[in-house]
Amino acid sequence: MRPVRLVVVLGLVLALTAAACGGGGESGGGPGGSEAVPKGCAAIDMAVSPEKVELLTELARTFNSSDEAKPGGRCAFVRVRKTSSGVGMALLTDGWPDEANNGPRPVIWSPASNAWGAILNHRLSEAGQPAMAPAGAKAFMLTPLVIAMPRPMAEAIGWPNTPIGYADILALAQDPAGWGGKGHPEWGPFRLGKTNPNFSTSGLSATIAQYYAATGKTRDLTAEDLARPEVDAFARGVENSVVHYGDITPTFLNNWYRNDARGTALTYTSAVAVEEKSVIDYNLGNPDGITDPGERPRPPKIPLVAIYPKEGTLFSDNPFLLLDAPWVDDREREGARAFEQFVQDPTNQRKVVQFGFRPGNAEVAMGNPIDRANGVDPDQPQNILGVPEPAVLARILELWGEQRRSARVMLVIDVSGSMGEAADDQGNTKLDLAKQAAVSALTEFKDEDDVALRIFSTDISPQEPTEYLDLIPFGPIGAQREQIASKIRSLVPTQGTPLYTVAGASFDDLRESYDAAKINAVVLLTDGRNEDPRNRDVEKLLTDLRAASEGQSSRPVRIFPIAYGKDADLSVLKRIAEATNAAAYDASNPSTILQVFTAVISNF
């Protein structure tokens, strides 16, 4: 079982990582989080899930300059900070430590789903502490979980005339004939995209739905249901079709969009569990839902359609949780309530619709862009799945750690001379911090995961290939965790950075020893640019990676690079990740490497 602390350490990180690297970024300091509070005003800090940070930031800005921000004649100033739902839950469970890195303790917490509030209260209760998430919190906007599929694939299984359920999708995922069974062998096996439920609301909701499909129930899921052998087998079968996990859905959507441009969308992934809003964003040409300055969205060639499972689905209800926390005082409560009223105002609820969410205020009608032209259906869903009891939710997360697809991961660590540079004022070098992070991250793998360790630097090996050295071959990490840790601890910096050669060779090695039952991946940590005089051809590397990653018969190996330190070649690393349908991570601040490493491991 994967330790829960995984989500705690991630709190620091994702603003520094995937946002810049093709992944969106689901946590950490968002806009407004460090804004100065005008003199005499009470700071109303709000932690919100990433998909609504732009909207909430805009609403907060309007509120702060309005008369509504002066309840009782006293000034309130709302500051919005992006924090992924799972991370927020974990931080609140621990009393929101380390404000310097995690941001100020929130007065208001708005995760994507109220289920996170239930899990928070359950974990606090287990620790003998009072509940923090209030009962009866109102949703201020909604979006249902859907199964996003490229339109031709959806049509191949009967959409829109035949109602499609989770059970149908999951049966297809487990069919050895794959798309061949539906008359489309050219699409290869059915590949499912699903985020890590410890981090992502879509991942949590999809995992809940998966258990409902396994039991045939639509409510009242129990711990006993989860323990049934056939349910366990079903869950493992579904997880085996997952291409990889990860912390945020935009990783899948960005990769899908890039593949669409190359004409390979249908062989990248067949279906991804996402929120309805994401389908709208994708079809509008904005797969990560964030419009960068100057960006001109271009709709994809093959649009996605939202499948609303016939058994029912779950809503992300975006509750407005005014925390019953010891650090929240009466004046902050007053300001928070004023902001909640402001957000529920019909004028502001119409903005919610513009952002692709369904309004939380019943007085406001749905409308563009929530319409069939964008692949979604405002008249759906017709049924809802029950949110399980908190104890059952907690058990689902535990079980997922055991049932998730196993991984086969090569850790490739740069030991070039620059890794010996000072990284902090404690006397640690960059390599010291990387070693600590890598050793710590080893605990996040489950025992059945195969892990190997490779280091690289120019002339590190006395024989060809001289650019890298295999220290530990592939084997179940349960049997060699300490051995890998010991090797990592003994690493010392040497010479230059043969980045292209080691990236290509590691990719090839994994393809040659590909294990179809596992997620096959390379985690490539480097702090520099390619310094190999024998191989300077990045375009050839990218072409080779891309060619080997495309097509229905490909053996998908993902490279997840970590750009470590300010000198790392982030742009090239990002292109390497994209060529293999993965994501790059930015640890340009070396002190974040522990958190970044943990985020990378969330993909497995």
Place this chain on the structure above:
Amino acid sequence: MVAGAMAVRGRLDDRKVEQGQVYRLVCSVDLGQVCNDLRDAYPGRVDVTVETAGSTADRLATLDGDPEVDGWLVADPWPAIVDGARQARSLPPVFAAGGAPLARSPLVIVAWKDRAAALTPTCPDGRLGWKCLGEASDRPWTERNGQASWGAVKPGHADATDDGIGLLVLGQATVEWFGRTDLSTFDLDDEGFQRWFQGLERPMRPSAGSPLEEMLTRGRAAYDAVGTTEAESGLADRSASREAVTKIYPDPMASADVVLAVTPGERGDRLRDIVAGRAGDELRESGWKAPGAVAAGNGLPSPGLLDALRARAREARR
């Protein structure tokens, strides 16, 4: 529940600026904005705690000593349910007798028109009410003139174990099933009733907020029909879905009364003097009616029977 109750008590203690100056009012969360308005209306004078009726009732039912409240704004007969439970434990009553209702609102069913049109012809006497909804509940819509894609019939009401109004709706439904209000707890053992009750209550899922609001914002996926007060049903009239829903007054009619129950003595009397008038005004602004504007007699079973229904609802969901 216990931890929550302790937290509330702690908060009440913290805010007790000085005995005799700050009056302590608990307001039932189902009264919505009324509670928030009262909370903001008397800063430093009345400390308003907003919580579910069930939480307040469970705390007060067993509390020995100072109840640490001076008044409770809630649907009748929750205060009588509390004092009935205390009497059974040989504890003195918390609340003074009497106290006229501040506001009244008939109980109604709000349903999607297409669902009501499909279901009504299948109901006894062709009349859509709780008896029919309970029988159809959780059964496929295909058995009731509906479409397969609609799934199962989904009636709803607020949690009868915890929500001030939810319990009254369940009381009204029970009266409709029996056709009379003079019920005893022995009546609840009737096999036919138990089948109907289980059918209605077992699939009832907890709602984070108001079931009506959930129905209107999540559409038919959430509920096909919801029981609530006429006051709250104004939300349906104002909603973007107003053309798609219909309002039904079950027969026999029943209504919810809001009361301000105060503790015996000067503090309770003083609290009543301060907030009763304003609370009545706020309630009327929220769609409640003056007590005289709705026929007297609330059409509900006794407090003891409602308490028994609350216990049965809790069991049904286990």
